[in-house]
Each structure stands twice: as structure tokens, then as C-alpha cells.
Amino acid sequence: MDAAELDPTSEEERIAVQLGMVGLGRMGGNMAERLRAAGHEVVGYANDGTGDVQSLEELVGALAAPRTVWLMVPSGDPTHSTVESLAGLLESGDLVVDGGNSRFTDDTVHAERLGAGGVHYADCGVSGGVWGRTEGYGLMAGGSDEDIERLMPVFDALRPEGPREEGFAHAGPVGAGHYAKMVHNGVEYGLMQAYAEGYELLSAGGPVTDVGAVMKAWSRGTVVRSWLLDLMVLALEADPHLDQITGYAEDSGEGRWTVDEAIVHAVPLPVISAALFARFASRQTDSPAMKAVAALRAQFGGHAVHKAGEAANEPPTGG
Amino acid sequence: MDAAELDPTSEEERIAVQLGMVGLGRMGGNMAERLRAAGHEVVGYANDGTGDVQSLEELVGALAAPRTVWLMVPSGDPTHSTVESLAGLLESGDLVVDGGNSRFTDDTVHAERLGAGGVHYADCGVSGGVWGRTEGYGLMAGGSDEDIERLMPVFDALRPEGPREEGFAHAGPVGAGHYAKMVHNGVEYGLMQAYAEGYELLSAGGPVTDVGAVMKAWSRGTVVRSWLLDLMVLALEADPHLDQITGYAEDSGEGRWTVDEAIVHAVPLPVISAALFARFASRQTDSPAMKAVAALRAQFGGHAVHKAGEAANEPPTGG
Amino acid sequence: MDAAELDPTSEEERIAVQLGMVGLGRMGGNMAERLRAAGHEVVGYANDGTGDVQSLEELVGALAAPRTVWLMVPSGDPTHSTVESLAGLLESGDLVVDGGNSRFTDDTVHAERLGAGGVHYADCGVSGGVWGRTEGYGLMAGGSDEDIERLMPVFDALRPEGPREEGFAHAGPVGAGHYAKMVHNGVEYGLMQAYAEGYELLSAGGPVTDVGAVMKAWSRGTVVRSWLLDLMVLALEADPHLDQITGYAEDSGEGRWTVDEAIVHAVPLPVISAALFARFASRQTDSPAMKAVAALRAQFGGHAVHKAGEAANEPPTGG
């Protein structure tokens, strides 16, 4: 990877900046690498000792004021406590960016906490997963015009090549970046489930004999072509019938928050909620609800039920 | 059971009729019993030799013209072939009633086949399950005014006590009875799933300590009181945590036909279709769609997946 | 209405109690009436001056210690402020019951606020709507064994005749009553939507000629018989094609809380959420989501769109 490839602005316009990166996991570590490749100076800190410095104090000491500290730590308590610590260490004029997957409602709390000491705050939703290091990350930022402007060299290095506005948006005030990322992830759930249902139906007994070939043929020219489809093709090339994997799908918080937020605004979300619920169901060994349905059928119809212990995929033997 | 209890019409108005009953299973057998208790003469035939006669020929011979033959055989081929056989045996003026769970589109075919020989045809959706013998059956009939009038003594004996219109409707022409029953069953799917979801949420870790007591307390006075709720209470009294049953729920054809028919008429059916799909999912040992979702998550996020063979209810051990 | 009808316990076992009722609207007013008919003494207070007393101070003064005060005020701020006021007026040993539609998470807050002064707290979900005055209310109570025991004369007067456990449950500790009521209402949404979808499909062009008669015939004997169905029959008798009403359905908070709570516990709730979203959609004059779908169709397919201002129910005129 070459910095010139990553940054479409010309050499003279490019400004190298210094920033601290807190959190050097799969996301933070890759982002630090991409930033350095673009010519920026990154001082990394991770609580497992793998960073350039061994404490937040040391990190703050290693940065010249006014400092920029980018957080890539798990949302919730880890982010809360990092913000709390930084509030005691940073100075007026410094700037903290939360690039993790925090709930957008945390942003105003964090902004207020830091703002009490004159420390600026911005939030940035980051999409791209493990591919972001080489392809760049899609970025949605929330904060004041001034703070976002100040961060543009960083955003420009992290986002994909191409027109800035195709991989970066200043979404609105503090919180807007994480809000946009939350909705992004909700949409992502819906998209994934749509492909997944298509995959299942293609595989379910119709005339299609090569499901992988069909989904690969969707890669160009079709209405459904997308990056997720490309990943689906990769997955099917590696394991054509997905025999090596079970249908157990975690959910990160954003899908839940998306549905919660839709409820707040009375927005119907049938597809995204269905995708979320499908993940919930995928993690159950047995469904209490479907036990209840089976019990009701037995009550009114004398329908046979599967006794606990019978294999669930065999038809009940009773009458 | 006393005939006087079953038939609200006074002694002098009641007309005893003769009819043949084809199919003496859980439904047909109970119905024959209820009809006889009401004073009607039932000649029963079943292909397992348990009836009063041993063949359709014998059945037709045992009935005085104009005959009434009520079918309670499985829908699809068994009903088709019975209609076909009867078309060759019955005479003009005879009347066949299909009381089974046929698809309403079969009714016009059967009516035409029989009508070619002057044999009348009516269809009747029958609800009530194993409880119908004592409580009476809810009936939805399709056919001509003349044929429905002719069948009223039979309908009056089968339906529950109380005002006729609360347990019987002449829903429309041939096919309307099975159409009404199809929709009835679609609604039933939705109702069952609603209670089932409530049961699961009550059981899922909130402050409610006695789920069975709560659902029993819904039996009177509440907005959700119903016969299905009463059955849910019975089920929970017998097995408070439904430990003896697995969450495997069959579907009979009507729920599928209901969704198919909604699609024909462009009627949104989010609840009934969700209930149907929940049953489909309940019968899968693993979900191909959720394998695809898990595979996609692994591709873009480096998320751990459950390898086939791992217990599905444990979180993945990888990173 | 006769007290003897309402209270199934015999005269000698019945204990007349005194209680204050705060809130005398559609629910509180009817409940006060039912309690008085059962021989209890009710001192009513409403902030519109229609009660027996004109202030909470007066209410507390009119009751003998240890007092029981039942709240039937709107959830949220009105209930919060009433609890706050009562905390300043009541004495140790008094008991407040929130019978309104509060979110269950409010209960622990209210219990703590009151408990600081030794005032007891219980919560009670109340179902039955305007019919409760004569038919009795379904009750789900949360609180300590001692407090619930103390309230039993009140619960017995409010609940329907019949076995106590069919119209009342001690659901668990403080909060469990409102939790049970929340789930009850979520189930109610699903049930209503199931009947509504059935009504729409019956009306949509199949062979059924008398939809009202069909739904009335479901009243007895069928699997789908219920109190909600009885109400549907009443509605269709009054307005056979629902011409006098538009498809605009409010939602009270409980349906939303039910879905929120399901998300907390990772419980799939496809039917209840679909019913909630259908209500959201019913209140939109136009759907932003469907504008987006229409815009996408126009983009990729050159499909005609409805321009704003065209009647939405006519097919687009373009090509």
C-alpha cells in the first residue's frame, strides 16, 4: 500500500497530522496502519500493552497540543471509562473522536463531559470491516463544522480513494455520525437477510443446479450486485453448500438500536426488524414460542407433538 | 350428550334426516356421533373397514334418494378420487357436501364433475377440532340457497348451541365455505403466534415469576381472553414450562393457501405470513439462510462462526 | 349492577375496605363505581374537580391510616408527579397502587421514592376497557406478598366473577404487574392484526359474499372464537363494510415497550412487531420508505412513478 494511492489530494495539499489512537484491535490497528501509510503520525495505545505507549497518561504526554485522540474501543463501559480518563488528562482545545460503535445517545454525554474542560468532541461511524485497511473505510462524522474541518486530513486518509463525498459525510452535529452508522448497520442486516433468503430458496429444491454459479452471475450487470454479494460469492467458493458453518448469527448492538429508534419515531421497519429477529432465533436451541404453538396444536387438534428428546427434524410419529 | 341439548329448535320443528358420512377419522367419526345424538341417521363408511358399510357402492345403496353424502376425507387426492367414484354412483338430485379441508379451488372442479350428472354439491368449512363433538362445530358453508336449505338440519345438529348465526354462516356460492375456513385458519395461525410470542417474552427474564398464573389471569375480563388462551392455560397447567414438548410445529395447507390467496389479491398479510414462516423455521434443524448470514459476517468482519458440529447454543469460541 | 353479582365471595367473608382513587377518567371512574357497588368506600379525586375531594392533601386527610391510594392517571409525568406529591403526604404504612398503564421500569423508581418514607408500593395491570365496569377487569399485580394480600378485597371486587385465578394473578415482585400487562397488550396487538388481516382477505374478492356473517359464525365452536372476535362482530353489525371509519390506528405505549423489551432479551417477536408497524404505517399520509422504493424502481427500470399530487390509488400514467 502506497500513501499516494490512498490520498487523492495532491502532494502539496496534503497535511500530515499527529494523532493518538486508543484501541489497536482489528479495527483500530488497521486504521493506524492506514493512517501511517498516508503519512500521518500515529501514537497507538492499547490496554494489552501492544501500543507505542503504555498508558493514557503517556499517550497524552506524547502528543503535541492541541491534541487529537481517536478512540477505537468497545462501546459502553470501555468507551465511557476511556472518555472519563481522558477528561482528566486532556487540555482545553484538544479533540477526542469516538470512532467505535457507540450508541449515538452516548455522544452527547461524552461531549458534555469533555466539553466541561474545553475538550472538543466528535463522533465518527466507521464501516468496512477487515477490508478497510486496503480499500478504505466509509465514514460518517458528527460534530461542529470547525472540529470536522480540523479532522479532514485524518478522514481523507481513512476513507477510500475517489471523490471525498462517496466515502465520507459530515452527517450533522455530535451524535449524527453514530446515528448514521447505526442506520447503516440496520440496513446491512436487511441486505444480508435478503441475500440469505435468496440463497435458501435457490437451494431448496427448484430447478437450479448450481446455486454458487447463479449468485456469482449476479456480480455484474444485475440489479442486486453489491459488495455483500461479492462476499457471498467468496463464501460459496470456499464452501459451496456452507457445510462448514452453522446457522448461528450474532448481532452487534446497532441492529437493536435501529429498531429501538424506529419505535421512538414511529417508523415502520418490517424488513430490518425481521432480519434482527431471524438472528435472535438463530441462536436458540429451541424456541419457547414454537413450543407454545405446538402445545396449542396438540390441545385443539389432537395433533401429535415432538416430545422433548425426539429429533426435531423428524416428523412426529404420533397421530 | 343429549339431543335436546344440542338442537335449540323445538321438538316439532326438528327434522331427522339420513346421510352418508365418508371418512370416520378424528373429525368424521366425532361428527357422525354428534349427528346421531341429534336424532339423525348416519351411514358411515371408512376405507379401513370400520364403518357401517364396506364400500361406496354399499353406502349409496343404503341411502334413500335423494341422497346426502358428507365427505370427511383428507384434501387433495383422497377427496378427488372419492368425488370421482361418487360421480359414477350417485343419481341426479343427490347432494355431496365436502366438509374436509379442501382448497376452495377444488370445489368448483368437484361441483362441475358431479353437476354433469345432476348431482348437487356444497362445501363446508368445519372448525372445532376434537372439542367439536361435545361443544359443536363452527360451520361455514358454500353452495346454492336451495342446497344449503336442504342441509340445515345437518348443520343445526353439528353447530354449537345458541343462535344459529353464531356458529353457522352461508358464506356464499360453492367454494365460499372452504374459502372462509381457509381464512379462519390463517387468522388462527396469527392468533397462536401472538400468544406464543407473549409466552416467550413473559418467560424470558423479566420480573414475572409465574407465567402460567399470568396467562390464566387473562382468562376473564381481559381484552385477550379467548378459547385459544384457555387451551394455552390447560397446556401450561399440564406442563408449566413446556419441558415435555419441542418447538416443532407442523402446518396444514390452509395457512399456505391463505398467504397464496393474499398474494393473488395484493392483500398485505404481515402477521399471518410471519406466523406461517415461524412454523417453517421451527422444523429446520439448521437454517440455510442463517448459515449464509453467518458466512457473510465472517467474510466482512472476521467474526467468528459456529463450525458445523459445535453446539449451536454456545457462543462461538473464536474471535 | 348489584354488588352480590360482582363479588362471588359470600356476605360474611367479604371485607369492606376504604381506598382513595386518584384519576376518575374512563377507567378510574368506572373502577370506583364497581368498587362501591361491591361495598367498598372509595374517596375519589380528579384534577378536574369532579371528585369527592379537591386535592391530594384533602384525599389523604379523608382516609384513615393505614391508607390505600389507587392511581389511575396517565403514565409518565402525570403518574411521576402524583407519586412525588403522595410521597410528601402519606405516612409510613400507607400503600400506593399504580393501576395505570405505567412502564414497568417506572415501578421500581416509584417504589423506591415512596419506600424512603415507609410507604408501600404495588403495581397492577388492568385490562378490560369500557366493558370492565360490568364484566370485571383482568388484573395482574406486582408487589410483596404482604401488600398483595392486603389488597385482595379490592382485587376481588374489580376482577370478574368466577375463580379468582382466572381474572387475577400475583405476577411477581414490584413491576411484574405492569410487565405482564405490557406483554398482554403486545399480544393484543397481534390478535387484532390477525383478525384484521382475515377481514381484509375475506373482503378482497374471493367467493365469500357475506363477510360479516362469516365472522359472526366464528363466534361459537371455532378455534378463533374470542372476545375480540365478538367485538369485531359488533363493529361489523354497526357498519358492515367499515365505511364510517378510516384505517388510522393509534398505539398506546405498551406495544412499543413490548418490542423494546423483546430486543433486550433477544426474543424474536415477528408477529407483535408487524402489528405495531402496521399501526405506525396506518398513520402516515405517505410513506417515505415507499417513496424511496418507487424512486429506485424509476432509476433502474424506467418504471413510471406517481408524481406528487396524482391520486395515489390510480396506476401511474407514464410508461
Add this chain to the structure above:
Amino acid sequence: MDAAELDPTSEEERIAVQLGMVGLGRMGGNMAERLRAAGHEVVGYANDGTGDVQSLEELVGALAAPRTVWLMVPSGDPTHSTVESLAGLLESGDLVVDGGNSRFTDDTVHAERLGAGGVHYADCGVSGGVWGRTEGYGLMAGGSDEDIERLMPVFDALRPEGPREEGFAHAGPVGAGHYAKMVHNGVEYGLMQAYAEGYELLSAGGPVTDVGAVMKAWSRGTVVRSWLLDLMVLALEADPHLDQITGYAEDSGEGRWTVDEAIVHAVPLPVISAALFARFASRQTDSPAMKAVAALRAQFGGHAVHKAGEAANEPPTGG
């Protein structure tokens, strides 16, 4: 457009073929143009007189045996009658390809009809809409190995540049092409609805101030990037709040067939069906189902309803 751009195979490998194109509408006309640009000879026929020939007879006469005739006419009766006519005109060894949006179950019927006279048959699902002329079409073909091989020069000209398997699949025997296209369109419904729900939620009152900018920023680097997203961005650039369009979305048959087919195979399809139902609902001026819900609420709760004639988006004025 230059043929060399369209066809990645080198000049010497490329084989120019002759084919008849029946149907010269938005799809057929563009496809004929793309085929000609690739060096193939296309004899076009349309029933509006705009083609190269004025009748199917003339078309067949203009082609050298063994002929290839590609159909791009509306599915259902227009395709049936074209196949019927061609069956009377073509000779043994000729080949008909149905590239329209026929239901896959029609393919075996058409193949049999033509096969009786020795005429070969293949089906091809074609995706890409109005963009296909320049970008190429995604193709899913069904038929025998021999017939598909024979058609490869045509497929290669129609599909996008790049590896053949990324824009073309031999999906299976006759019918498999349309089956794959049917599922493709079902997936497309789900994808579109997912973006649409995201658009609505972003616009619904959260902190995001520039929805168009956010969705444009999803174009590169994010998990949700896709061609449909690109179209969404174009639509929002042209009409940032979609003010010029109403939320009325037609559905072509494929979405319905997808759900029907899922029901046949007992495949749960919550997302695709929800997307289909959202389109159905978008075309209703009022929802009969939601009238029923509103009527039920009025019955049990004394809740105010919207009388017909009141504006649907105003809260009811009653109590």
C-alpha cells in the same frame, strides 16, 4: 459504444451469429442494439410495426436455418401466443430462447410445445434494466448443455465485460434461468426495502441533517455499498427529499412468485415477503385491515376513531 469494448474475447475468437428478436420494447430494443454493436446480426420484430420485419412469418423467412429466435415479450399470454405461433412456423433444429420475465413453470410447457416439432428451447433471466444496454446484462440461463453452448456468442455479447461467470450462469435445465431470475427479483425487493427503511429512519427526526450526504458516503468502503445504493444516491441528488414522487410502488410478478415458491418449499421468507407486502400496502388509499383494527380499538376502549372524510394524518378529535 464500441463492439470491442463490449466483448472481451479477442477479434479472432468472436463468432458473429444471426438471431431474431421478438419484442423491441425497453428491454428487447436495447438488447438488439447491444447485440448489433457486438457484431451480431439481429432481425427485429415488434407487433407495433417498428421492427425489421412485419410478421413472425417474415421473421422466420429472414433467418437462415437452424434459426435462433429470442423472445422479449411480456410474460403470460403474449409469450404463450408467440410460442404457439412460432411452433407452427419454425423447423426442427431451430431454437427459441425466452428472455422475458416468464414464470419458470411456463418454461416446461413452452419447451414441450416446441419440442413436439423438434424445436429447441432455452430460458434466460435478464437483469439490468435500462442500464443494460451500456453496462451489459446479468444473465441466468436454463436449458441443455448443447443449447446453452450454441447460444454463448449471444450471451457473451449481452453480458457485462469481465469474467464470463460474473455476469452469466448456466443455472440448470429448462426453467432454471427464470427460477434464478425470480429469486433475484425477490432478493431485489428485500434490498430495496432495506435501503428504503434506512432512508425513512435517517429522515425521521434524529440528529442527521443531511440524509443525501450520508447515503452518498455509503458509496465506497462501507458494507452496504451496491448498485442500488448508487441509484438511491442519484435519486436523492435529483430530488433530495423525494418531494416529487409519491410512495406508490408497483410489483411485477416475480416477487409474488418468489413468495409462492417459498411456500411450496416451506422456506421462511420474512424479509422478502415483508418487502412485497409493503408494496401492496403502498397502493391502498385506505387499509381495510387497519379499519378493522381501528374499529376494534373503538369497541373495547372507547378510543376515538377517524371518521371517513377526516384527514387521515390528523389525530382523531374525539376522546
